[in-house]
Amino acid sequence: MMRINANAANKISGFTLLELLIAVGIIFILAAMGVAALSNYRTSAVIGEGREKILTELAGARAKTLGSEANAAYGIHFEETRVVMFKGNAYLAGDPENKETKLPPGVAITNIALGGGAEVVFERLTGKALQAGTITLAATGASGGATITIYSSGIFE
Numbered sequence: 815m816m817r818i819n820a821n822a823a824n825k826i827s828g829f830t831l832l833e834l835l836i837a838v839g840i841i842f843i844l845a846a847m848g849v850a851a852l853s854n855y856r857t858s859a860v861i862g863e864g865r866e867k868i869l870t871e872l873a874g875a876r877a878k879t880l881g882s883e884a885n886a887a888y889g890i891h892f893e894e895t896r897v898v899m900f901k902g903n904a905y906l907a908g909d910p911e912n913k914e915t916k917l918p919p920g921v922a923i924t925n926i927a928l929g930g931g932a933e934v935v936f937e938r939l940t941g942k943a944l945q946a947g948t949i950t951l952a953a954t955g956a957s958g959g960a961t962i963t964i965y966s967s968g969i970f971e
Contacts, residue, residue: 857953864921864951867958868897871915872934872962872970875899879936889935892949896921903944905933917951920967925950934964941968 829837869892875888884901891898891905891912897915915925926932930946933970934945946966952959964970 840942843917857958859957860920860959861951861953862919862960864917865919865962867915868892868951868962869970870951871897875934876936876941879938880941882938887935887938889933889944891933892923892926892928893932902932903935920954922952923949924952924956928964930966935952936968942966943968 839844871890873892879886886901887903889900889903889905896914896916898905900909901911901914906912924947926947928934928945928949931945933945933946937944938944943964943966946964948964949962950959951962962970
């Protein structure tokens with residue numbers, strides 16, 4: 815004959831309050847780590863997008879200059895939240911031929927080191943940059959960023 819323990823039959827198994835609190839705490843920590851990783855990815859992506867926009871505009875200005883479009887040199891003027899492609903050897907703010915490109919929201923140019931100016935002009939026939947230096951981008955409210963280097967040869971990276 816088999817004996818059944820009366821205490822074991824009446825015992826209900828389940829989670830204790832402490833076990834539930836530990837499980838919820840672990841889930842909260844994992845969620846916080848995931849949010850931080852996604853935030854870093856978003857910051858990196860938006861800085862990369864801004865960098866690509868600037869590189870595209872630099873390449874366009876250099877190509878127009880080398881192609882002798884309108885028999886003129888072209889350049890890029892840098893501001894905090896936008897870049898402007900212009901025709902000629904000097905930037906004129908109100909020129910209707912200027913082509914403005916805004917940087918993505920949350921990205922700003924934080925440092926312009928082009929020998930004292932805020933623009934780079936490409937030389938006709940050679941494509942050399944008349945101003946060389948760096949442009950630094952950063953996401954607002956975040957650390958890190960990206961630097962674009964413009965060499966006197968007209969090459970940039």
